[in-house]
Amino acid sequence: MAVDLIILWIASRAVVSQARRRWLYAAWMVGALALSFLCLKLAARMEPRGFDPTPSLALVALRVGVLVSALEAYFLSTLLWMPKLFDRLEKVAAELTIAVRQLRARKSGFLTVISFLAFLGVGLGSFALCMTISIMGGFGNDLKHKILGNNxxxxxxxxxxxxxxxxxxxxxxxxxxxxxxxxxxxxxxxxxxxxxxxxxxxxxxxxxxxxxxxxxxxxxxxxxxxxxxxxxxxxxxxxxxxxxxxxxRGELELxxxxxxxxxxxxxxxxxxxxxxxxxxxxxxxxxxxxxxxxxxxxxxxxxxxxxxxxxxxxxxxxxxxxxxxxxxxxxxxxxxxxxxxxxxxxxxxxxxxxxxxxxxxxxxxxxxxxxxxxxxxxxxxxxxxxxxxxxxxxxxxLNQNLFRALKLEKLLIWLLLTVAIIVASFSIVATLLLLVTEKGREIAVLKAMGATDGFITRVFLSVGGLIGVVGALLGTSAAVLSAMVMKHVGIPLDPEVYYIDRLPVLIAPADYSLVFVTSVGICLLAATFPAVLAGRLRPVEGLRFS
Known part of the structure; x- marks a missing residue:
């Protein structure tokens, strides 16, 4: 992980030339994927045929290592390839061109610190919501299977x-x-x-x-x-x-x-x-x-x-x-x-x-x-x-009270974790307000050149939309990857305590899609006020102190 962070710092700080940086990206990608594949193969070989509720420390460490290495490879590879994604987005429309350049650092072409924190907040909120839904869905599915198997x-x-x-x-x-x-x-x-x-x-x-x-x-x-x-x-x-x-286990004969x-x-x-x-x-x-x-x-x-x-x-x-x-x-x-x-x-x-x-x-x-x-x-x-x-x-x-309680619990979790995404969207509001303040002169120049209020509004809405789409995509896709690894490798639980031998995980594409749409919608709503404020900015006010 330390080597990965060093490579990421070299790439983001433009220490090497762009031509060598591409070879650095390719070498790192091959190494990260090879390491993840090796961990998966080792986990598959060490996994006992009959699931052991008390696995060895080495097996537990390997399972955790598989999950961490998979997430690390995914996140860092995504961040390293993000400049190329932004390069392509700049060629789509004028609004996206300006919006992408507001998010990127001038020297390295990577993300600014504020933009990175905004992406990270939305991504973590989406990831937490998707993983919670997966685990709750796994418990609910396991409970339903046991109820239908015995009744x-x-x-x-x-x-x-x-x-x-x-x-x-x-x-x-x-x-x-x-x-x-x-x-x-x-x-x-x-x-x-x-x-x-x-x-x-x-x-x-x-x-x-x-x-x-x-x-x-x-x-x-x-x-x-x-x-x-x-x-x-x-x-x-x-x-x-x-x-x-x-x-x-552990019972005393009295x-x-x-x-x-x-x-x-x-x-x-x-x-x-x-x-x-x-x-x-x-x-x-x-x-x-x-x-x-x-x-x-x-x-x-x-x-x-x-x-x-x-x-x-x-x-x-x-x-x-x-x-x-x-x-x-x-x-x-x-x-x-x-x-x-x-x-x-x-x-x-x-x-x-x-x-x-x-x-x-x-x-x-x-x-x-x-x-x-x-x-x-x-x-x-x-x-x-x-x-x-x-x-x-x-x-x-026959079991309507139980399933009704499960649905209510799922709804409450949805509401609580959606609040976390809303809190993360405050960083989008702060980022865009800061951009409006810093880029007042640029906004005034664009308006003096003929840009309309709607064009400026669409630019800042595009900034919020990019943060929402990319952040939610990172979070939901990382949750899917984590759920797949957890389902394959398994996280052991004590059956004497939890009455289940491993943590159940349910991969629900419909729920993940809903999380993605909700996250993007919240980010667009958060960007609305700063975008309208930027669109109403007068050219005279932007050029007054320049």
């Missing part, structure tokens, strides 16, 4: 309770071309207790043979198998690796009181092993989230008690219903809320546990080939569903 895209249910005679509706939904899977679902709120702790969860009954939620569940299992839930007897023949407990029974609850089993020789049926399997397994200190094969508030009627009133289950698997969805609040069992087991008779279910969950077609599916299903007093909701309605 149905369309849900058909009743506001309260279950419903029967759902098979004809299910067949009609599956016949739609936009639907990839449609399955019945039984769910309810329960409490799960282990030997050391308890937690409230949503128990969901699914049918693994019909896809639906089971598709994402199979993909997210980190311990156990779905087959253990279908055939719990296989849990008696587990390997030692499957029985390993899931404990978060002594706790054993919860072997709950007073006032109808007991249908015990966590103690049965006496030798006693005939026992295999306990039904249950799949829990990683965080829930960590909180309850569970591993595959352990027994848990599930408690429902809706039980039988006893002498003193309703008695909560309890049932023993055996952990058949542990999943990791990437969302803390899902990993702590959801547990899965087979749908017949859930129907018996929640006392749903005649094959009643609570919902039909639908997964689509394209989530953007949810409105069409809702319109097609809404008629038959209303005939059965059912409601139909898509993923946007």
């Amino acid at each position: 149905p895209h369309v849900v058909v249910d009743r506001e309260r309770g279950g419903f029967t005679d759902w098979q004809p509706l299910l067949r009609s939904i599956r016949a739609l071309p936009e639907v990839s899977a449609a399955t019945p679902l039984v769910q309810g709120e329960v409490m799960i207790t282990s030997q050391t702790n308890l937690s409230g969860v949503i128990l969901r009954g699914i049918d693994p043979a019909q896809g639906g939620a089971a598709i994402g569940l199979r993909r997210e299992l980190i311990r156990g198998r779905i087959e253990y839930m279908e055939d719990p007897s296989r849990l008696d023949h587990l390997s030692p690796s499957d029985r390993r407990p899931v404990v978060g 002594p706790t009181t054993r919860l072997d029974g709950l007073s006032g609850f109808s007991d249908t089993g015990s966590l103690r092993p049965p006496p030798p020789g006693a005939p026992t049926d295999p306990l039904p399997g249950i799949v829990v989230g990683r965080e829930l397994a960590t909180n309850l200190h569970l591993s595959v094969g352990d027994e848990v008690r599930v408690v429902s508030p809706f039980g039988s009627l006893g002498p003193l009133g309703p008695v909560p219903k309890t049932k023993l289950f055996r952990v058949a698997g542990i999943f990791y969805s990437g969302m803390y809320e899902y990993d702590t609040k959801y547990a899965y069992v087979l749908i017949p087991v859930a129907q018996r546990f929640f006392n749903y008779r005649d094959g009643a279910i609570t919902a039909i969950e639908v997964r689509l080939r394209d989530v953007d077609l949810s409105d069409q599916v809702v319109a097609a299903v809404e008629g038959p569903a209303r005939a059965r007093s059912l409601r139909v909701r898509d993923w946007k309605q």
